[in-house]
Amino acid sequence: MFHTTAKLLASSALIACAITSQSLAQDGSLQVIHAGHVLTIPGQPFQAEQSIYVRDGVIERVEAGYASPEGAEIIDLTDQWVMPGFIDSHVHMTSELNPNGRLMTVTDSSADRAIDGARFARATLMAGFTTVQDVGGNLDAVTALRDGINAGDIPGPRMRVSGPAVTPTGGHGDINGYSSEVMDLLTSRAACNGAADCRRAVRELVRGGADVIKITATGGVLSNTAAGVEQQFFDDELASIVEAAHMMGRKVTAHAHGVTGINSFLEAGGNSVEHGTYLDRDSIRLFKRNNAYLIPTVLAGVTVAEMAETAAWMTPFQRAKSRLVGPMMIEMARRAHEGGVAIAFGTDSGVSRHGLNAREFELLVEAGLTPMEAIVTATLNAADHLELSAHLGTLEAGKSADIIAVDGDPLADIRELQDMDFVMARGTVYRND
Numbered sequence: 001m002f003h004t005t006a007k008l009l010a011s012s013a014l015i016a017c018a019i020t021s022q023s024l025a026q027d028g029s030l031q032v033i034h035a036g037h038v039l040t041i042p043g044q045p046f047q048a049e050q051s052i053y054v055r056d057g058v059i060e061r062v063e064a065g066y067a068s069p070e071g072a073e074i075i076d077l078t079d080q081w082v083m084p085g086f087i088d089s090h091v092h093m094t095s096e097l098n099p100n101g102r103l104m105t106v107t108d109s110s111a112d113r114a115i116d117g118a119r120f121a122r123a124t125l126m127a128g129f130t131t132v133q134d135v136g137g138n139l140d141a142v143t144a145l146r147d148g149i150n151a152g153d154i155p156g157p158r159m160r161v162s163g164p165a166v167t168p169t170g171g172h173g174d175i176n177g178y179s180s181e182v183m184d185l186l187t188s189r190a191a192c193n194g195a196a197d198c199r200r201a202v203r204e205l206v207r208g209g210a211d212v213i214k215i216t217a218t219g220g221v222l223s224n225t226a227a228g229v230e231q232q233f234f235d236d237e238l239a240s241i242v243e244a245a246h247m248m249g250r251k252v253t254a255h256a257h258g259v260t261g262i263n264s265f266l267e268a269g270g271n272s273v274e275h276g277t278y279l280d281r282d283s284i285r286l287f288k289r290n291n292a293y294l295i296p297t298v299l300a301g302v303t304v305a306e307m308a309e310t311a312a313w314m315t316p317f318q319r320a321k322s323r324l325v326g327p328m329m330i331e332m333a334r335r336a337h338e339g340g341v342a343i344a345f346g347t348d349s350g351v352s353r354h355g356l357n358a359r360e361f362e363l364l365v366e367a368g369l370t371p372m373e374a375i376v377t378a379t380l381n382a383a384d385h386l387e388l389s390a391h392l393g394t395l396e397a398g399k400s401a402d403i404i405a406v407d408g409d410p411l412a413d414i415r416e417l418q419d420m421d422f423v424m425a426r427g428t429v430y431r432n433d
């Protein structure tokens with residue numbers, strides 16, 4: 001039941017259909033989905049034999065039995081397990097790790113990035129992810145992609161974007177490991193030093209269209225520098241970033257591995273933590289105090305640990321940090337879950353290949369979540385984390401018609417979610433195998 005070449009070819013043909021049916025989704029006509037099993041509210045059981053009414057991209061109602069009102073387009077998912085579209089809270093939509101990545105940093109324009117992003121957005125959508133948060137990308141590229149998808153011009157998931165991460169100079173989000181002349185040219189506008197300068201960085205990102213502020217609170221695995229994975233911002237810088245972002249209505253999420261960076265960021269009032277590799281008991285207390293979500297990105301850890309053994313292009317700094325941090329992430333997710341930390345689903349796709357996002361479900365179950373708990377992280381929880389609960393996360397009247405389905409019971413085998421069979425986003429059918 002896993003992807004075959006024929007199936008992937010069939011899905012590219014469907015994309016062509018989807019573009020022409022884009023207008024149909026907004027013309028007032030009624031679509032009725034006959035759902036054999038449907039998860040209207042994740043966390044509650046699947047319900048059998050329901051009809052989902054969809055008009056103009058929005059769910060009108062869900063009712064028991066198979067209704068066929070006059071003039072409605074009937075979509076037959078009677079043999080399928082139907083769920084709210086999945087949400088990935090951590091992707092890098094305009095890039096994908098590859099042997100030429102370090103060269104592309106100096107050869108690719110923002111426009112090149114956006115075009116690559118259109119391809120990756122389509123792969124993500126076809127995997128059942130109808131909403132994503134892009135945390136760390138070229139601001140011109142990700143805002144253009146976001147707006148093109150919203151306008152219906154490009155098939156892809158609804159996007160929230162941060163643009164480049166706010167980072168200290170030389171930190172994980174800055175340019176690293178090139179000649180000094182190149183680094184002087186390409187240093188990030190979001191690099192900042194001192195509280196006042198960090199407010200400037202936040203405000204420029206808001207001006208440029210960022211929906212959320214991402215910071216690099218610690219070193220990272222794939223930056224080409226031996227700066228470790230602990231705290232990189234001073235406490236007054238963290239406080240100024242959080243305050244400036246909140247003042248302009250933006251949440252702050254932090255890339256953080258080392259516990260000093262996790263805890264200082266949460267102490268400063270941060271809203272969520274990406275990765276969280278070395279989180280401890282104090283972190284768990286601070287997560288709860290702040291009502292902060294953890295986005296574990298276990299898939300990124302597994303991916304870089306695999307690459308450290310197989311990818312010839314990794315630099316020595318990258319390889320050493322990948323071997324160290326990668327394998328720890330599944331145990332981190334277990335510790336957080338057992339400690340009662342709220343988890344929102346995120347994969348760091350772009351580190352792993354786009355479209356393989358659903359592998360994270362399997363890893364979350366390995367970390368001790370039940371299959372239903374794993375599904376909740378990618379629906380209810382991620383919708384709340386992305387401030388989109390009014391539109392996403394459940395299949396109820398008034399919610400966006402972001403509806404997906406697989407042909408086996410995901411509660412019996414969570415890997416079923418890696419073989420998506422049906423994708424509707426905002427009322428448009430993009431995939432129906």
Ligand SMILES: [Zn+2]
Nearest residue numbers: 092135136348
């Ligand atoms: Zn990332």
